[in-house]
Amino acid sequence: MANLNIDSVKQRTYDAIVIGSGISGGWAAKELTEKGLKTLVLERGREVKHNRDYPTTNMMPYEFDHRGEVPLEIREKEPVVSRCYAFREDAMHFFVKDSEHPYVQEKPFDWIRGYQVGGKSLLWARQTQRWSDLDFDGPARDGFAVDWPIRYKDLAPWYSYVEKFAGISGNNDGLAELPDGDFLPAYPLNSVEDYFKQKLKANYGNRHVISARCAHLSKPNQVHLDQGRGQCQNRTLCQRGCPFGGYFSSNSSTLPWAERTGNMTLLPFSVVESVIYDEKAGKATGVRVIDANTKEATEYYAKVIFVNAAALNTNHILLNSTSSRFPNGLGNDSGVLGKYVAFHNYRARISAEYDGLLEYATDGRNPAGGGYIPRFRNLHKQETDFLRGYAAGFSANRYKGEDRSGFGEDLKRQLLNPSWSNWKVGSHMMGETIPKEENYVSLSADKKDAWGIPQLNISVGYDDNDEKMVKDYIEQMTEMFTKAGFTNIRANDSKQAPGLDIHEMGGVRMGHDPKTSMLNKYNQLHACQNVFVTDGACMTSTSTQNPSLTYMALAARAVDYAVSELKKGNLS
Numbered sequence: 001m002a003n004l005n006i007d008s009v010k011q012r013t014y015d016a017i018v019i020g021s022g023i024s025g026g027w028a029a030k031e032l033t034e035k036g037l038k039t040l041v042l043e044r045g046r047e048v049k050h051n052r053d054y055p056t057t058n059m060m061p062y063e064f065d066h067r068g069e070v071p072l073e074i075r076e077k078e079p080v081v082s083r084c085y086a087f088r089e090d091a092m093h094f095f096v097k098d099s100e101h102p103y104v105q106e107k108p109f110d111w112i113r114g115y116q117v118g119g120k121s122l123l124w125a126r127q128t129q130r131w132s133d134l135d136f137d138g139p140a141r142d143g144f145a146v147d148w149p150i151r152y153k154d155l156a157p158w159y160s161y162v163e164k165f166a167g168i169s170g171n172n173d174g175l176a177e178l179p180d181g182d183f184l185p186a187y188p189l190n191s192v193e194d195y196f197k198q199k200l201k202a203n204y205g206n207r208h209v210i211s212a213r214c215a216h217l218s219k220p221n222q223v224h225l226d227q228g229r230g231q232c233q234n235r236t237l238c239q240r241g242c243p244f245g246g247y248f249s250s251n252s253s254t255l256p257w258a259e260r261t262g263n264m265t266l267l268p269f270s271v272v273e274s275v276i277y278d279e280k281a282g283k284a285t286g287v288r289v290i291d292a293n294t295k296e297a298t299e300y301y302a303k304v305i306f307v308n309a310a311a312l313n314t315n316h317i318l319l320n321s322t323s324s325r326f327p328n329g330l331g332n333d334s335g336v337l338g339k340y341v342a343f344h345n346y347r348a349r350i351s352a353e354y355d356g357l358l359e360y361a362t363d364g365r366n367p368a369g370g371g372y373i374p375r376f377r378n379l380h381k382q383e384t385d386f387l388r389g390y391a392a393g394f395s396a397n398r399y400k401g402e403d404r405s406g407f408g409e410d411l412k413r414q415l416l417n418p419s420w421s422n423w424k425v426g427s428h429m430m431g432e433t434i435p436k437e438e439n440y441v442s443l444s445a446d447k448k449d450a451w452g453i454p455q456l457n458i459s460v461g462y463d464d465n466d467e468k469m470v471k472d473y474i475e476q477m478t479e480m481f482t483k484a485g486f487t488n489i490r491a492n493d494s495k496q497a498p499g500l501d502i503h504e505m506g507g508v509r510m511g512h513d514p515k516t517s518m519l520n521k522y523n524q525l526h527a528c529q530n531v532f533v534t535d536g537a538c539m540t541s542t543s544t545q546n547p548s549l550t551y552m553a554l555a556a557r558a559v560d561y562a563v564s565e566l567k568k569g570n571l572s
């Protein structure tokens with residue numbers, strides 16, 4: 001039964017509501033509160049306070065019951081989340097368990113989620129690249145999806161804005177396909193990563209290895225110290241939560257900043273069931289929330305609502321927000337809500353060895369993960385039989401190991417004198433997938449979750465374009481590795497299900513035309529103008545770059561617009 005006590009309506013009324021406290025919601029909260037709006041942040045998961053709630057952050061390997069591994073019974077019970085590389089004993093408390101939050105897989109889809117204050121910002125790998133006009137122009141130029149209603153110039157100042165605050169390490173590499181930014185010093189490539197960079201330069205005109213750009217404080221500025229964050233200590237234990245605030249998360253950065261304004265109310269354990277639409281007023285008036293523990297329903301009201309629950313969750317909420325004006329989901333006049341979902345194709349990997357440069361070794365850890373190869377296929381002309389292209393990670397390492405054979409004195413001597421391996425090199429692909437109507441999410445007709453909300457039905461798959469891209473990546477990387485003199489080259493197509501890339505996007509796409517898109521150029525629902533969507537759901541296409549930096553920039557830009565519209569009286 002909804003809590004509709006009139007006296008408390010005032011107490012439940014805010015200037016703005018933000019749904020979700022992860023990467024994009026954290027940014028929306030920071031911007032709204034800094035601009036003076038009393039803002040309610042609704043988060044379905046539990047509170048996770050920076051530092052206080054990072055229980056494993058300083059644990060030694062021997063302090064874990066299973067030395068960091070996930071026990072078999074958990075792997076068997078939670079098969080989807082167990083496939084994520086970061087779901088390990090030290091961080092598994094930050095992941096959603098499949099068994100607790102079921103969904104319907106019309107096609108196999110590994111949906112990896114983090115339901116807590118901070119969302120997946122605690123878990124992400126922090127790779128942060130800007131998009132270029134090759135990405136924003138892409139759908140129009142290559143004839144798929146709909147045209148983006150924005151171009152790089154619209155977002156460039158907002159990329160700078162969020163980079164400066166979040167702290168992104170990287171070099172200005174002067175590449176049109178990967179615009180430069182406002183960076184902290186880059187983590188340098190090691191000798192073999194740099195060697196491969198030189199080899200690509202010598203053998204190809206347009207293939208580059210750059211230092212991966214990463215949301216780490218390699219050298220903090222005052223604005224980072226003001227957030228209470230300090231220099232990254234290169235521990236590479238990031239998914240436990242960083243006690244130094246060395247990497248960007250909502251918990252270490254945007255949420256405490258918003259809290260300090262005095263304008264934020266953060267309510268954990270608040271599952272947003274739907275957005276409330278007022279037919280007479282012709283706008284959304286608030287949201288309906290179910291208490292995650294008591295299951296009691298409450299309504300909260302605001303002039304403006306930001307939906308930042310993560311791409312598919314945002315689709316879920318909007319699909320579940322029905323009214324006689326919007327029987328198929330809020331703002332869904334076009335019928336495209338839930339459709340044109342896309343993701344990144346991470347299926348292929350390649351590894352090899354290198355016996356040169358043995359006078360060098362890797363020393364210490366690189367939180368940025370090594371090198372990044374920006375997209376080089378179909379950049380300026382169509383040159384393959386598939387659309388778009390892929391970026392790739394590239395890293396090289398040497399490992400110190402002991403010869404563990406033998407017994408007694410010999411074994412002891414061997415263990416005390418470990419020796420370096422040769423170089424092991426590896427790469428993985430990050431391919432753009434094409435948004436298609438047949439890749440969609442919808443509400444299950446018969447299955448509900450523990451809060452009485454219809455489960456999300458996911459029907460997303462690969463297509464022929466993706467298959468061709470996997471083949472091309474393997475061929476091209478094999479050629480590049482061969483030219484670099486790498487040996488023992490082994491390529492692998494994991495055939496992993498979509499979702500494991502954790503870059504799902506779309507369903508509430510931006511576009512010029514309300515007949516074919518949900519959001520305008522300011523991430524505002526065409527048909528319900530006081531609702532904004534600035535997480536991955538808004539993405540018209542996916543590019544090859546990791547997406548979260550773009551969500552941050554879109555969120556900050558949309559808040560700026562929303563607040564100026566509010567001041568003009570256009571949203572009330």
Ligand SMILES: Cc1cc2nc3c(=O)[nH]c(=O)nc-3n(C[C@H](O)[C@H](O)[C@H](O)COP(=O)(O)OP(=O)(O)OC[C@H]3O[C@@H](n4cnc5c(N)ncnc54)[C@H](O)[C@@H]3O)c2cc1C
Nearest residue numbers: 020022023024044115119120125126127272310535546548
């Ligand atoms: C292991 C891993 C590595 C990754 N690496 C990278 C990377 O290198 N670079 C990159 O760009 N991205 C990376 N990502 C993806 C990145 O984490 C996401 O793109 C990003 O967190 C999305 O931000 P968001 O705000 O949309 O969602 P989230 O950060 O997931 O936050 C959404 C929040 O909304 C809450 N929520 C959901 N439903 C409701 C509801 N009904 N009511 C109330 N609250 C709700 C959730 O609990 C959550 O806290 C990675 C993710 C993982 C897990």
